[in-house]
Amino acid sequence: MHVGDLAWLFRRFEPPPGHTTALAMLTEHDIVVVDGVPGTGRRTAATMLLRAHADRAHRFQELSTDSGPVSLDNASVAKGDLLLLDLTAVDIEGYRQIQRVLSAFRATVRDVGAKLVIVERHGVRDQLDVHLRQFRVELGRPDPLFVLRRHLVANGITWLTGDWPSVAGLEEFLRTASMRDIEGLAELVSTARDVTLGGRLKAAVEASGDRAAEVEAAISDSPDGRRRALLFAAAMLEGSRLPAVHRATEILVELAEHPPDETPVLEREPVPVQLRQLGATVEPTGQVWFTKLGYSTAVIRYFWDNRIDMRFALRDWAERMAVLPELSAVERDDVVERVAEQCLRVDRPEDLVVLAQHWLRTPGRDLSRQLYRLLQTGLLNERWGPQFRRLLYDWAAVRSLSDRFAAVLTKLCIEVLAPTRPEQALVRLHRLAKRARQELDPVATAQLLALTESDDRLLRHLFDRLRYHPAGSRWRAEFLLFFEAAAPARLTEDRLTDQDLRRAVTNGWSDAMSRSDVPWQETLCEWLGAGGEAADPAALLSIPAEAAVAAGRVGEVYRLAMTWAKSGADQAARVRLARVLTDIVDHAQGISW
Incomplete structure (x- = not known):
């Protein structure tokens, strides 16, 4: 974490x-x-x-x-x-x-x-x-009032000693509230607009109750379908500007196949008036807010809980919101997260998958932000997180994956999985990096190398995965990734003296030398050059030397070392390094001069 x-x-x-x-x-x-x-x-x-x-x-x-x-x-x-x-x-x-x-x-x-x-x-x-x-x-139940106060202080809300307000309903709420409920109450207090702590607590307690009956009454008082669509759009987009709320309403009316409004435009009530009748207001900035704290959440829950006949329409509406020009990028992110949370709450994780697939096929649009937020919500969900981690695992190996979607999945691995599940992040990044089979995905590879940069255990795990299949049946990309992960600059002195890591790197070299389609010769020349910068050239070069003996590539390694030694400007230094390599090869074969 x-x-x-x-x-x-x-x-x-x-x-x-x-x-x-x-x-x-x-x-x-x-x-x-x-x-x-x-x-x-x-x-x-x-x-x-x-x-x-x-x-x-x-x-x-x-x-x-x-x-x-x-x-x-x-x-x-x-x-x-x-x-x-x-x-x-x-x-x-x-x-x-x-x-x-x-x-x-x-x-x-x-x-x-x-x-x-x-x-x-x-x-x-x-x-x-x-x-x-x-x-x-x-473990028992923490004192709920102390928990609430800790949350408030952490959110920047303070009060004078002995000045804690008495609020009707607060004690009753705290008596049975879960820790998550108390966290939610603290967040409501933080967003309440009352100037006094007592007023903010009162509004938050009222907002935390079951308001389904209140919302149902408001909907019953608004039998017109367009008015109900406006209520839903205002709740989902609370804080957005009026044009966005109006356009979102029209889109929902269209998707719900509601009959057109035959009333002449000039005879219709202005949208701000309709919103006022629904308990919302349009502020001078043009933003739409409900006057009652937390009312938008109650409206959203009501629609998702009760309008099961509209869930496909609501999902399609969310798809349209992701590209709604009247919304800012941040507002699109927020509405995507609200939709994702509701889909998961009512046990419809498949709707998130459908949305992701549709957004991937949206021509001319970069919906990476929305895809990230959608899948992030799924991965972090306690109930559905395992299913989305499995999806990420499956998607990571798709060869035809677009670079844009692969970048989103890579970011999810690093930012969502790696802090608490680094092993799972490594597995998925490995699959993403090698998915093209012959070449590496540069973005996933870079993040995989960063993840294993200072963690020897994860590096060992990566080497184990790279050798899971026999050398002859591995994709070329596996060997390219091995050489990136085992680059001399990453093999610190501690790693060179770690026998398990040395063995893993030596075995990887030996496997690479058994393949004709892997550019191990070029990499060997790079290692010879790196030997000149190493504190102990022999400790570094003994790895490919021992691998050459195991792979039966001794003759070719000799010729490469001699050719490399004669090709550079500082031939004396190169000859010394080449001799270090060949001497180790001789010693490994039991040859002494």
């Missing part, structure tokens, strides 16, 4: 009952299993437990459960890892399967000096592995 995200969470975190016990358990045993009632902030508490051990030497990583037990790869755990395993959304069969490998995985965590926090699926405590029950800690 990005350090900025951890800091954001920390500023809003109120430790729950049991947090101190859990922290002590993690410190002493390198593992803790936390449980608690849903809605009490278990996942956030688990993340904060790991944050207590975070520093430059420790990497936060959320373990995937997308593939069941095989997701827990013992070989991928390294010293100092801060691992979060969230089992709250895993179905009961998946939970049982993961239990079978947890003890062995925990042993690996302990042996390498990592830290593991498991968020248990609530209500199945008897099914937790018997060896892990001793590490289980029950």
Whole structure:
């Protein structure tokens, strides 16, 4: 997780009952299993437990459960890892399967000096592995008022000591609210327009209630379909200017196949008057806002919940909004996110896929921003995130993928997946980089190299993936990527002395030398040149030298080294480097002079 995200969470975190016990358990045993009632902030508490051990030497990583037990790869755990395993959304069969490998995985965590926090699926405590029950800690519900105050302070809202206002309904709301509900309440307080904290809290509490009946009454009072379309458009585009709201209304009327309005234009009520009757106002800036805080959210939810007969029309409407000229780029992003959130909330993730496919085929338009926001919303969704991660995996290997869409997927890997799931990001970037088979995608390759620049474990994982298939059946792009990842400038002194990494690079060289379509000869010359800049030329050049012996390319390497030595200006230095290489080759063959 990005350090900025951890800091954001920390500023809003109120430790729950049991947090101190859990922290002590993690410190002493390198593992803790936390449980608690849903809605009490278990996942956030688990993340904060790991944050207590975070520093430059420790990497936060959320373990995937997308593939069941095989997701827990013992070989991928390294010293100092801060691992979060969230089992709250895993179905009961998946939970049982993961239990079978947890003890062995925990042993690996302990042996390498990592830290593991498991968020248990609530209500199945008897099914937790018997060896892990001793590490289980029950977390209580944090004081909801303290949680609210922390959120408000973090959002820049303060008050004098002893000056906290008494607000009707607040105590009742907090009594049963989840931590997410309280976060939402704080956001409403932050956006409320009242000048006093009491007024803002009051408006936020009222906005947080169930307003379906209120919206239904407003719709009943507006039997005209055009008026209802205006209500929906104003809610979806709240904060946008009047021309955009009006045009969005007309598009929805068209898509819903509503009969045309036969009333002469001059006899119709002006749009601002219609909006006022619907509880909205047009400000001097031309922006449309509802007078009641949070009312637009209630309207949006009502339409998506109740107008199931219009969901295709609403999806098509969203497609048109992505290119609506009356909207700014930021406003288009916002409406795309609102649509995506509603589609996922009503269990229609396929609508996001349809929108993405349509936008990819929109001629003459660069909809990269909208595609990114759409898929980002899917990837970050707790329920549907695994499905979108799988989609990203599948799309990444499509050979005919456009460069523009590939760039969007690359950005999603780096900005959305990598902070918490770096292994998954690496896998998808690898597929994107090599998808053309013969050549590399330069954007995905650059990001993949950046991801593995300072992470030896991820680099080893990349080398393992590059050798997954036999050398003869690999695409040429795999070898080009290997040479990029194993470039001399990336092989630091520590990496050259890491036996596992050296072995991986040597094996990669040996495989490359077995292929006639891979330009390993050019790369060898580059390595000879890099040897002149290396602190220990022999440590670097011994890699291709040993590979040449293993691949049966000794004669060709000799000739290349001698040709290279004679081709440059500083021949004396080149001859010395070529001799370093050939001497290592001789030694590897047991030849001594």
